[in-house]
Amino acid sequence: MSVIKYIYILLISFCICLFSCKIGHKYERPEIPSMPEAFENQGLKAGVAADIGWGTLYSDTILQALISKALENNKDMKIAIARVKEMRAKKRISFSGIFPEIGLEIAEQRKYLDYGGKNDKYDPEIKANLNLSWELDIWGNLRWANDAGIAAYLQTVEAQHALQLSLVADVVQNYFELNALERRLKIVKQTLEARQEGAHFAKIRYEGGLTSEIPYRQSLVELARTETLIPSLENSIKLKENDLAVLI
Numbered sequence: 109m110s111v112i113k114y115i116y117i118l119l120i121s122f123c124i125c126l127f128s129c130k131i132g133h134k135y136e137r138p139e140i141p142s143m144p145e146a147f148e149n150q151g152l153k154a155g156v157a158a159d160i161g162w163g164t165l166y167s168d169t170i171l172q173a174l175i176s177k178a179l180e181n182n183k184d185m186k187i188a189i190a191r192v193k194e195m196r197a198k199k200r201i202s203f204s205g206i207f208p209e210i211g212l213e214i215a216e217q218r219k220y221l222d223y224g225g226k227n228d229k230y231d232p233e234i235k236a237n238l239n240l241s242w243e244l245d246i247w248g249n250l251r252w253a254n255d256a257g258i259a260a261y262l263q264t265v266e267a268q269h270a271l272q273l274s275l276v277a278d279v280v281q282n283y284f285e286l287n288a289l290e291r292r293l294k295i296v297k298q299t300l301e302a303r304q305e306g307a308h309f310a311k312i313r314y315e316g317g318l319t320s321e322i323p324y325r326q327s328l329v330e331l332a333r334t335e336t337l338i339p340s341l342e343n344s345i346k347l348k349e350n351d352l353a354v355l356i
Contacts, residue, residue: 168283171280174279174283174352175280178275178276185275188267188271189268191264198261199261202253202256209241211240214234214236217234279352283352286348286349286352289348296338297338300334307324307327307328307331310326311327
Protein backbone atom coordinates (compact mmCIF):
# COMPACT_ATOMS: atom_id res chain seq x y z
CA MET A 109 0.00 0.00 0.00
CA SER A 110 2.86 2.35 0.79
CA VAL A 111 4.42 1.67 -2.61
CA ILE A 112 1.21 2.77 -4.38
CA LYS A 113 1.17 5.97 -2.30
CA TYR A 114 4.74 6.68 -3.31
CA ILE A 115 3.81 6.13 -6.96
CA TYR A 116 0.85 8.52 -6.64
CA ILE A 117 3.05 11.12 -4.97
CA LEU A 118 5.64 10.82 -7.73
CA LEU A 119 3.00 11.15 -10.44
CA ILE A 120 1.47 14.22 -8.80
CA SER A 121 4.88 15.80 -8.32
CA PHE A 122 5.79 15.09 -11.94
CA CYS A 123 2.56 16.70 -13.19
CA ILE A 124 3.10 19.75 -11.00
CA CYS A 125 6.66 20.13 -12.28
CA LEU A 126 5.50 19.62 -15.86
CA PHE A 127 2.89 22.38 -15.73
CA SER A 128 5.09 24.71 -13.70
CA CYS A 129 7.86 24.49 -16.31
CA LYS A 130 5.88 26.63 -18.74
CA ILE A 131 7.52 30.03 -18.70
CA GLY A 132 6.26 33.30 -20.10
CA HIS A 133 2.74 34.61 -20.55
CA LYS A 134 0.47 34.39 -23.54
CA TYR A 135 0.43 37.56 -25.59
CA GLU A 136 -2.70 39.66 -25.28
CA ARG A 137 -3.37 42.21 -27.96
CA PRO A 138 -3.84 45.73 -26.57
CA GLU A 139 -7.06 47.58 -27.17
CA ILE A 140 -6.88 49.85 -30.19
CA PRO A 141 -9.25 52.84 -30.35
CA SER A 142 -11.78 52.79 -33.16
CA MET A 143 -11.25 54.84 -36.29
CA PRO A 144 -12.76 58.33 -36.53
CA GLU A 145 -16.14 58.86 -38.08
CA ALA A 146 -14.56 60.63 -41.06
CA PHE A 147 -12.80 57.42 -42.07
CA GLU A 148 -15.77 55.18 -41.33
CA ASN A 149 -17.97 57.21 -43.67
CA GLN A 150 -15.45 56.71 -46.45
CA GLY A 151 -15.72 52.94 -46.21
CA LEU A 152 -12.21 52.38 -44.84
CA LYS A 153 -13.40 50.57 -41.74
CA ALA A 154 -14.32 47.45 -43.69
CA GLY A 155 -10.72 46.65 -44.57
CA VAL A 156 -7.21 47.87 -45.02
CA ALA A 157 -6.88 50.94 -47.21
CA ALA A 158 -4.31 49.11 -49.34
CA ASP A 159 -6.96 46.51 -50.27
CA ILE A 160 -9.53 49.01 -51.54
CA GLY A 161 -9.96 49.16 -55.29
CA TRP A 162 -8.17 52.17 -56.75
CA GLY A 163 -11.12 52.85 -59.02
CA THR A 164 -13.04 53.79 -55.88
CA LEU A 165 -10.48 56.32 -54.70
CA TYR A 166 -9.12 57.59 -58.02
CA SER A 167 -11.19 57.68 -61.18
CA ASP A 168 -8.30 58.78 -63.43
CA THR A 169 -7.50 55.78 -65.64
CA ILE A 170 -3.92 57.00 -66.26
CA LEU A 171 -3.30 57.22 -62.52
CA GLN A 172 -4.79 53.76 -61.99
CA ALA A 173 -2.44 52.34 -64.62
CA LEU A 174 0.55 54.02 -62.98
CA ILE A 175 -0.40 52.65 -59.55
CA SER A 176 -0.81 49.12 -60.90
CA LYS A 177 2.51 49.34 -62.71
CA ALA A 178 4.27 50.63 -59.60
CA LEU A 179 2.86 47.85 -57.41
CA GLU A 180 3.95 45.30 -59.98
CA ASN A 181 7.43 46.56 -60.89
CA ASN A 182 8.72 48.51 -57.89
CA LYS A 183 11.86 46.83 -56.51
CA ASP A 184 11.06 47.58 -52.87
CA MET A 185 7.62 46.06 -53.36
CA LYS A 186 9.13 42.93 -54.89
CA ILE A 187 11.49 42.63 -51.92
CA ALA A 188 8.56 42.99 -49.51
CA ILE A 189 6.57 40.29 -51.33
CA ALA A 190 9.57 37.93 -51.28
CA ARG A 191 10.06 38.61 -47.58
CA VAL A 192 6.43 37.71 -46.89
CA LYS A 193 6.90 34.41 -48.72
CA GLU A 194 10.08 33.75 -46.74
CA MET A 195 8.39 34.45 -43.40
CA ARG A 196 5.45 32.24 -44.42
CA ALA A 197 7.87 29.36 -45.03
CA LYS A 198 9.65 30.00 -41.72
CA LYS A 199 6.30 29.99 -39.93
CA ARG A 200 5.48 26.58 -41.40
CA ILE A 201 8.90 25.24 -40.39
CA SER A 202 8.55 26.47 -36.80
CA PHE A 203 5.03 25.00 -36.62
CA SER A 204 6.20 21.62 -37.93
CA GLY A 205 8.67 21.31 -35.02
CA ILE A 206 5.76 20.60 -32.67
CA PHE A 207 4.92 17.30 -34.38
CA PRO A 208 6.94 14.07 -34.47
CA GLU A 209 9.52 13.59 -37.19
CA ILE A 210 9.48 10.39 -39.24
CA GLY A 211 12.32 9.44 -41.53
CA LEU A 212 12.61 6.51 -43.92
CA GLU A 213 15.82 5.49 -45.62
CA ILE A 214 16.08 2.68 -48.18
CA ALA A 215 19.40 1.63 -49.71
CA GLU A 216 20.37 -1.11 -52.12
CA GLN A 217 23.88 -2.42 -52.64
CA ARG A 218 25.14 -5.12 -54.99
CA LYS A 219 28.35 -7.01 -54.43
CA TYR A 220 30.30 -8.98 -57.00
CA LEU A 221 31.54 -12.19 -55.39
CA ASP A 222 34.12 -14.58 -56.87
CA TYR A 223 35.41 -17.13 -54.39
CA GLY A 224 36.65 -19.93 -56.62
CA GLY A 225 37.75 -17.98 -59.65
CA LYS A 226 34.92 -19.33 -61.84
CA ASN A 227 31.89 -19.23 -59.58
CA ASP A 228 31.13 -15.52 -59.68
CA LYS A 229 27.75 -14.09 -58.74
CA TYR A 230 26.06 -10.92 -57.59
CA ASP A 231 24.93 -10.65 -53.98
CA PRO A 232 22.28 -7.92 -53.57
CA GLU A 233 21.88 -6.29 -50.20
CA ILE A 234 18.92 -4.11 -49.27
CA LYS A 235 18.72 -1.96 -46.15
CA ALA A 236 15.77 -0.06 -44.74
CA ASN A 237 15.89 2.29 -41.74
CA LEU A 238 12.87 3.87 -40.11
CA ASN A 239 13.51 6.75 -37.72
CA LEU A 240 11.01 8.32 -35.36
CA SER A 241 11.84 11.29 -33.14
CA TRP A 242 9.67 13.63 -31.10
CA GLU A 243 10.90 16.48 -28.96
CA LEU A 244 8.74 16.96 -25.89
CA ASP A 245 7.98 20.62 -25.48
CA ILE A 246 8.33 20.62 -21.70
CA TRP A 247 9.71 24.16 -21.40
CA GLY A 248 7.44 25.68 -24.03
CA ASN A 249 10.30 26.44 -26.40
CA LEU A 250 8.54 25.12 -29.49
CA ARG A 251 5.22 26.75 -28.62
CA TRP A 252 6.76 30.16 -28.06
CA ALA A 253 8.88 29.76 -31.19
CA ASN A 254 5.70 29.05 -33.16
CA ASP A 255 3.98 32.12 -31.68
CA ALA A 256 7.06 34.21 -32.48
CA GLY A 257 7.03 32.92 -36.06
CA ILE A 258 3.36 33.84 -36.46
CA ALA A 259 4.00 37.33 -35.02
CA ALA A 260 6.98 37.86 -37.33
CA TYR A 261 4.90 36.75 -40.31
CA LEU A 262 2.06 39.12 -39.43
CA GLN A 263 4.57 41.91 -38.90
CA THR A 264 5.97 41.30 -42.37
CA VAL A 265 2.50 41.33 -43.90
CA GLU A 266 1.66 44.63 -42.20
CA ALA A 267 5.01 46.04 -43.33
CA GLN A 268 4.09 45.11 -46.90
CA HIS A 269 0.72 46.86 -46.51
CA ALA A 270 2.47 49.95 -45.15
CA LEU A 271 4.92 49.94 -48.04
CA GLN A 272 2.06 49.53 -50.47
CA LEU A 273 0.23 52.52 -49.00
CA SER A 274 3.41 54.60 -49.05
CA LEU A 275 4.16 53.64 -52.64
CA VAL A 276 0.65 54.46 -53.81
CA ALA A 277 0.74 57.79 -51.97
CA ASP A 278 4.07 58.69 -53.60
CA VAL A 279 2.75 57.82 -57.07
CA VAL A 280 -0.41 59.86 -56.54
CA GLN A 281 1.50 62.84 -55.16
CA ASN A 282 4.03 62.87 -58.01
CA TYR A 283 1.28 62.43 -60.58
CA PHE A 284 -0.76 65.38 -59.28
CA GLU A 285 2.33 67.55 -58.93
CA LEU A 286 3.33 66.68 -62.50
CA ASN A 287 -0.12 67.65 -63.77
CA ALA A 288 0.06 70.91 -61.84
CA LEU A 289 3.45 71.73 -63.34
CA GLU A 290 2.24 70.95 -66.86
CA ARG A 291 -0.84 73.14 -66.41
CA ARG A 292 1.33 75.93 -65.01
CA LEU A 293 3.65 75.62 -68.00
CA LYS A 294 0.67 75.83 -70.35
CA ILE A 295 -0.54 78.99 -68.61
CA VAL A 296 2.94 80.52 -68.74
CA LYS A 297 3.19 79.82 -72.47
CA GLN A 298 -0.19 81.45 -73.04
CA THR A 299 0.96 84.39 -70.96
CA LEU A 300 4.14 84.55 -73.02
CA GLU A 301 2.13 84.83 -76.22
CA ALA A 302 0.10 87.63 -74.68
CA ARG A 303 3.31 89.38 -73.52
CA GLN A 304 4.80 89.10 -77.02
CA GLU A 305 1.68 90.55 -78.56
CA GLY A 306 1.60 93.33 -75.96
CA ALA A 307 5.27 94.16 -76.56
CA HIS A 308 4.60 94.27 -80.30
CA PHE A 309 1.75 96.76 -79.92
CA ALA A 310 3.77 98.79 -77.38
CA LYS A 311 6.57 99.06 -79.93
CA ILE A 312 4.15 100.21 -82.65
CA ARG A 313 2.69 102.89 -80.35
CA TYR A 314 6.18 104.00 -79.29
CA GLU A 315 7.47 104.21 -82.84
CA GLY A 316 4.28 106.02 -83.90
CA GLY A 317 4.80 108.64 -81.22
CA LEU A 318 1.64 107.77 -79.34
CA THR A 319 3.46 106.77 -76.11
CA SER A 320 6.83 107.28 -74.50
CA GLU A 321 9.61 104.71 -74.38
CA ILE A 322 8.81 103.70 -70.76
CA PRO A 323 5.70 101.55 -71.52
CA TYR A 324 7.58 99.82 -74.30
CA ARG A 325 10.54 99.03 -72.01
CA GLN A 326 8.19 97.77 -69.29
CA SER A 327 6.54 95.40 -71.77
CA LEU A 328 9.97 94.05 -72.72
CA VAL A 329 10.82 93.48 -69.05
CA GLU A 330 7.58 91.60 -68.48
CA LEU A 331 8.23 89.55 -71.60
CA ALA A 332 11.75 88.60 -70.47
CA ARG A 333 10.51 87.74 -66.99
CA THR A 334 7.89 85.41 -68.44
CA GLU A 335 10.42 83.78 -70.76
CA THR A 336 12.67 82.88 -67.81
CA LEU A 337 9.86 80.87 -66.19
CA ILE A 338 9.61 78.35 -69.03
CA PRO A 339 13.05 76.65 -68.68
CA SER A 340 12.60 76.37 -64.91
CA LEU A 341 9.17 74.75 -65.29
CA GLU A 342 10.40 72.39 -68.01
CA ASN A 343 13.29 71.33 -65.78
CA SER A 344 10.90 70.74 -62.86
CA ILE A 345 8.68 68.63 -65.12
CA LYS A 346 11.65 66.48 -66.18
CA LEU A 347 12.68 65.93 -62.56
CA LYS A 348 9.13 65.00 -61.56
CA GLU A 349 8.87 62.57 -64.47
CA ASN A 350 12.12 60.96 -63.35
CA ASP A 351 10.79 60.61 -59.80
CA LEU A 352 7.65 58.97 -61.11
CA ALA A 353 9.69 56.67 -63.36
CA VAL A 354 11.76 55.50 -60.40
CA LEU A 355 8.60 54.56 -58.49
CA ILE A 356 7.14 52.52 -61.34
